[in-house]
């Protein structure tokens with residue numbers, strides 16, 4: 001649904017995005033996570049077809065954002081950082097106006113407006129002036145405008161920024177509901193935001209992709225295991241990568257003596273004969289110098305740090321006590 005290949009963006013002679021590669025499959029919610037100034041809004045603007053790439057390609061539902069920008073705009077609903085709203089208009093009038101701009105035929109326009117107003121939970125304020133609404137409601141009105149033309153891909157730039165905890169919860173629930181029929185990419189600089197809403201995450205730091213990983217929100221299972229070896233463990237890494245029940249295996253330091261392993265669902269299924277004990281036994285049998293195994297169950301923060309730390313040449317990302325990337 002979203003395919004980004006070798007994406008580069010220059011502003012003047014400043015390189016803001018350094019050859020980004022990632023994709024988001026149909027029906028997935030992807031978090032695009034990074035500190036302020038890392039290039040999130042620039043990437044979102046390019047995906048939405050509002051800004052041209054300097055090099056590389058971006059395809060949305062198979063359409064190229066440069067060559068087929070009209071088709072891309074039909075496929076995409078975009079909620080930018082500061083969504084443009086006519087604050088003096090009433091909610092329903094505004095959404096109807098956007099529907100008109102989107103060339104939705106007059107015969108079905110009012111039913112489409114009703115549909116999206118209901119979908120975004122703004123029915124109770126549909127006759128109120130936008131400027132008098134709370135920020136949470138205004139955000140949902142902006143979502144109506146982004147969705148009225150039935151896009152398959154929804155791009156959300158920091159959708160919960162500036163909202164109170166109640167409104168955040170409401171928007172998160174709404175995003176999950178909307179994602180059932182669409183592909184969603186949302187940017188954020190808050191770890192817990194991405195963890196609560198997304199199936200997968202791409203971490204960006206200073207215009208480089210620092211990590212990509214899937215997120216499992218089933219806290220009953222450990223998400224990852226960290227295997228530490230007494231020395232460089234290239235052979236062990238290769239061994240893990242060859243197992244069909246291993247979803248991913250990556251080295252976590254330049255010394256290459258720690259490997260973060262993510263087991264796929266089939267590993268945890270009842271019919272599987274493998275267990276962590278079994279795997280450990282096989283590793284020992286192979287004479288890999290294993291010195292420790294650690295479960296990584298407690299969320300993504302630690303994992304993010306380890307993955308980011310392992311990126312050579314990039315500044316480390318700091319995290320505030322409230323979980324914001326700095």
Ligand SMILES: Nc1ncnc2c1ncn2[C@@H]1O[C@H](COP(=O)(O)OP(=O)(O)OP(=O)(O)O)[C@@H](O)[C@H]1O
Pocket residue numbers: 011016034035036037038039040041042043189
């Ligand atoms: N039009 C522009 N011209 C020049 N530089 C720009 C322009 N837009 C963005 N930048 C620079 O590009 C870098 C990335 O900005 P961007 O807004 O994409 O980051 P971000 O991750 O979305 O940050 P934030 O979380 O603060 O919104 C920043 O250094 C910014 O100053």
